[in-house]
Amino acid sequence: MRGGGLTTLVFLLPLLFIFGAFSWYPIVRTVIMSLQHTNLVQPATWVGFQNFERVWHDPLFPIAVKNTAYFAALALVFGYPIPLIAAVLMSEVRKRRGIYSALAYLPVVIPPVVAVLLWKTFYDASSTGAFNTILGWVHLGPYPWLQSQQWAMPSLVLESTWANAGGTVIIYLAALTGVQTELYEAASVDGAGLLRKVWHITLPQLRGILLVTMILQIIGTAQVFLEPYLFTSGGPANATLTVLLLIYNYAFGNSLGGDYGNATALSLMLAGFLTLFCLFYLRATRSWSTR
Amino acid sequence: MNDDDFGRGLISQSEWRRPSVRWGVGTTQALLLVALVVFGLGPILWLAKSSITPTIDTITNPMSFFPHGAAWSNLREAWTTVHVGRYFWNTVVLAFGSWGVQIVVATTGGFALSVLSPTYARVINALLLGTLFVPTVVLLVPLYIEIVRPPLIHHSFIDSYWAVWLPAGASAFNVVIVKRFFDNLPREIFEAARIDGAGPFRLFWSIVLPMSKPIVGVVSIFAVLASWKDFLWPLLVLTNPNEQPLSVRLPSIQSQTSLGVFLAAMFIACLVPIAGFLVFQRSFLRGSGLGGAVKG
Numbered sequence: 396m397r398g399g400g401l402t403t404l405v406f407l408l409p410l411l412f413i414f415g416a417f418s419w420y421p422i423v424r425t426v427i428m429s430l431q432h433t434n435l436v437q438p439a440t441w442v443g444f445q446n447f448e449r450v451w452h453d454p455l456f457p458i459a460v461k462n463t464a465y466f467a468a469l470a471l472v473f474g475y476p477i478p479l480i481a482a483v484l485m486s487e488v489r490k491r492r493g494i495y496s497a498l499a500y501l502p503v504v505i506p507p508v509v510a511v512l513l514w515k516t517f518y519d520a521s522s523t524g525a526f527n528t529i530l531g532w533v534h535l536g537p538y539p540w541l542q543s544q545q546w547a548m549p550s551l552v553l554e555s556t557w558a559n560a561g562g563t564v565i566i567y568l569a570a571l572t573g574v575q576t577e578l579y580e581a582a583s584v585d586g587a588g589l590l591r592k593v594w595h596i597t598l599p600q601l602r603g604i605l606l607v608t609m610i611l612q613i614i615g616t617a618q619v620f621l622e623p624y625l626f627t628s629g630g631p632a633n634a635t636l637t638v639l640l641l642i643y644n645y646a647f648g649n650s651l652g653g654d655y656g657n658a659t660a661l662s663l664m665l666a667g668f669l670t671l672f673c674l675f676y677l678r679a680t681r682s683w684s685t686r
Numbered sequence: 687m688n689d690d691d692f693g694r695g696l697i698s699q700s701e702w703r704r705p706s707v708r709w710g711v712g713t714t715q716a717l718l719l720v721a722l723v724v725f726g727l728g729p730i731l732w733l734a735k736s737s738i739t740p741t742i743d744t745i746t747n748p749m750s751f752f753p754h755g756a757a758w759s760n761l762r763e764a765w766t767t768v769h770v771g772r773y774f775w776n777t778v779v780l781a782f783g784s785w786g787v788q789i790v791v792a793t794t795g796g797f798a799l800s801v802l803s804p805t806y807a808r809v810i811n812a813l814l815l816g817t818l819f820v821p822t823v824v825l826l827v828p829l830y831i832e833i834v835r836p837p838l839i840h841h842s843f844i845d846s847y848w849a850v851w852l853p854a855g856a857s858a859f860n861v862v863i864v865k866r867f868f869d870n871l872p873r874e875i876f877e878a879a880r881i882d883g884a885g886p887f888r889l890f891w892s893i894v895l896p897m898s899k900p901i902v903g904v905v906s907i908f909a910v911l912a913s914w915k916d917f918l919w920p921l922l923v924l925t926n927p928n929e930q931p932l933s934v935r936l937p938s939i940q941s942q943t944s945l946g947v948f949l950a951a952m953f954i955a956c957l958v959p960i961a962g963f964l965v966f967q968r969s970f971l972r973g974s975g976l977g978g979a980v981k982g
Contacts, residue, residue: 402886403802407810410795413787413855417829418817424828435835484718487696487711496971497963498722501730504963504970506915508933509952512940513733516949525732525748557725565971576695583698592696618823621917625937639823646827647922658827666824 429659434652446660456661458633459641462623465548466555466637467616474556474563475612479605481560482567483593496568500561507558511625514554515541518626541627544634551622551635559615563608570604571597606680613676614669638665730956737761737953741946760950768943770932770951777931777955780920781913783847784854788909789902791855796864797890801876814858826918829853833923849923854913860905867901868894907966914959 429446433439450456485495502510517525518540527537540550578596587595598605620639623629629636629644638661646658701707736744740757747753764770799807833849834842843849871894879889895902914933921934932955940948963970 400804403798403804406794406798406802406886406890407804408794409791409855410798410810410861413791413852414814414817414858416832417853418825418856418858419813421825421828421832422817422820424832425824428828428831433831435831481718481722483696484714488715488718493967495719495722497967498719498726500971501726501960501963504911504959505730505956506917506933506959508915508917508936509733509955512936513729513949513952516945517729519748523746523748528747528749557729561726579696580698583701589696589701597696614821618821620823642823642826643918646830653827655827655831659824662821662823662827666821669821670819 425659425663428655429663431656433655435655436652442656446656447664450657450661450664453657455633455636455641459636459638462548462633462635463617463619463637463639466552466619466635467613469549469552470555470612470616471609473552474560475609477556478560478563478608479567479601482564482571483597485564486568486571496565499564502558503561505558507621508625510558511554511622514550514557515626518550542631544631547627547631547634551619551626554626555616555619555622563612566604566608567601570601574600602683606683610673610676613672617665617669730960733949733953733956736946737764737950739946741944744945744949757946760946761954763943764947764950764954768939768947768951770935770939770954772928773930773932773935774954776929777914777933777958780847780850780916780931781910783851784913785906785909787851787855788857788860789905792857792860792864792905793895793898793902794890795861796868797894799861800865800868801871801889801894802886814861817856817858818862826922830922844923845926845929847924847929850913850916850920853919854909857909860909864898864901864905867898871897903966904969904972907962907969911959911962 428439430441430443431439432442432445481499485492485499488495505513519525519527520537520539520542521527522531522537524537524540526540530536530538539546541547574597578600579592582592582596618639619637620643623635623637623640624643627635629640642658642661642665645661646653646655697707697711732748735751736748737760738756738758739752739760740754741760743750743753765774798804799811834844836843875893875897876889879893884892916931917933920931924930924934927935927938932951936948936952936955939951943951
């Protein structure tokens with residue numbers, strides 16, 4: 396049934412209208428706005444690359460970039476191995492594996508706002524906060540958690556890992572069912588132990604999916620917003636100010652009117668960086684992922 | 687699962703026969719289960735417990751079980767005095783509208799691109815896939831401006847639910863998975879229907895849609911969950927507190943009421959997603975990548 400007639404257009408109408416108005420047009424509009432000075436009151440004026448220059452010279456810009464990179468790095472160190480280890484262990488569960496995966500996935504269905512605000516309660520810095528109480532049982536703390544410049548960011552990463560690990564576990568569990576079990580048998584015959592089997596058979600067969608989850612996690616953490624916004628509003632002393640929070644502050648943080656030029660310029664810089672990073676990542680890992 | 691499955695995985699049959707291996711694996715799995723219960727379920731159980739604990743007990747002794755009895759009044763107070771009931775209803779209405787828009791766009795678009803497949807379908811496909819590579823943050827500011835000052839229509843959509851419902855439909859992921867499902871439907875049936883005189887509308891409504899219940903179900907679950915979780919966009923476009931969903935209200939509720947009532951409000955906000963997850967567990971886990979893992 397190939398056709399280009401009016402009926403086809405009628406069926407395409409919702410898609411074309413919704414994507415045109417709320418996806419394609421705003422993408423083009425971002426590029427235009429980044430080159431303009433707009434405040435919604437006076438007519439927009441073209442300013443060339445001034446917005447980009449102003450963002451580049453904003454003293455908060457390097458802080459936000461550094462914090463976002465720190466968040467992404469910490470999330471990679473803590474959040475990347477945990478789902479993998481959990482999934483490999485879970486894949487060997489024979490009975491009632493459903494319970495394991497349901498428990499692992501449960502935090503993912505909790506609304507993120509609830510997750511953050513609940514953890515904010517846990518992070519209460521007084522000695523009767525939930526976490527400080529538990530650590531007090533083993534005579535540790537009390538720790539200041541979100542109130543300390545040093546520990547605020549790791550606290551954010553801890554909550555974020557808790558909230559997101561379950562989704563990755565499920566992806567790995569699916570990938571693990573595709574691992575060729577004949578190789579395990581052959582390795583056992585050759586006398587390989589458990590760890591060697593995981594290292595030499597399981598992980599190499601998962602490398603495709605491992606590379607994908609890593610880049611997806613980096614793209615996701617580069618856009619972290621909710622945690623710094625709700626936990627700390629970027630504080631203490633800008634210790635958790637991320638790039639997305641800076642974009643938000645440019646556009647919506649000032650009650651006198653948003654600096655939409657700066658906001659769109661910074662969001663384009665982030666998108667451009669992520670695109671370049673992805674290309675570089677794909678090129679760098681190409682030989683490894685298809686070998 | 688039967689006994690043959692033992693030894694088909696990481697641990698071989700001969701290894702499995704050794705008591706030390708059995709014991710070690712059993713212990714590891716028991717520890718894993720304990721860890722999953724503590725970390726996965728623990729915080730939610732704590733929230734459930736604290737939502738019916740007097741505020742003073744939660745503050746002074748967060749890890750104890752009801753030292754001075756339960757306070758069911760927290761839940762009642764949250765629902766009525768703090769207006770969680772109204773915000774809950776707002777969340778339901780927002781989720782329902784976003785779901786409707788997403789289903790209409792994904793099914794009609796998927797049908798046109800997959801079954802009717804006009805010559806220009808390639809171009810639209812490329813444009814759709816392209817949006818998957820654009821970080822959502824790029825859209826934030828221009829979308830907001832578009833809602834405040836829409837082109838052509840000189841009427842702000844701030845505080846209108848359409849400002850949340852319509853942009854929710856622009857999910858390329860939905861269209862792509864629905865289209866891919868339609869691609870795999872047997873073409874012979876469409877041909878037979880056409881010979882019997884069914885036009886495109888009949889084909890869509892009476893044949894393709896009824897055959898697509900599984901994929902429509904998966905898209906529906908994720909549409910409702912995503913809407914329930916949404917925070918930043920409704921925060922920006924719904925400025926009237928009486929219209930805001932629960933997730934947007936929760937940070938303000940925190941400063942307006944006691945800790946016990948606030949935690950009760952948060953617990954209420956979790957109920958629908960958790961209940962939905964328990965009922966549609968298989969769809970959730972399959973939709974998140976389990977596909978094909980539940981063999982036999």
